[in-house]
Amino acid sequence: MVLTDKKQALSEIIQDADEKLLGLMIALANEYNDEDYVYSKEELTFFEKRREAFLGNSKKGYTVEEAYEKIRRNYKNGL
Numbered sequence: 585m586v587l588t589d590k591k592q593a594l595s596e597i598i599q600d601a602d603e604k605l606l607g608l609m610i611a612l613a614n615e616y617n618d619e620d621y622v623y624s625k626e627e628l629t630f631f632e633k634r635r636e637a638f639l640g641n642s643k644k645g646y647t648v649e650e651a652y653e654k655i656r657r658n659y660k661n662g663l
Contacts (some may be wrong), residue, residue, distance in 0.1 A: 585593070598606070623631075647656065 598609070601609070
């Protein structure tokens with residue numbers, strides 16, 4: 585999908601979005617565009633530890649569909 589197609593698809597999603605989704609998209613865009621944020625040494629250390637734990641874990645991961653289903657199930661159950 586080329587950039588113009590992606591922009592058109594996103595535009596259609598925005599047109600149909602509820603307030604919650606729009607808020608999430610705005611927060612994501614603001615975070616993405618915040619170039620001034622500098623991660624602390626503690627945050628970077630935490631990220632590295634999480635990465636190492638994830639890559640060293642022998643457990644099976646989730647497919648995208650499984651992850652969405654798990655998130656939806658947890659949301660419905662109030663978790």
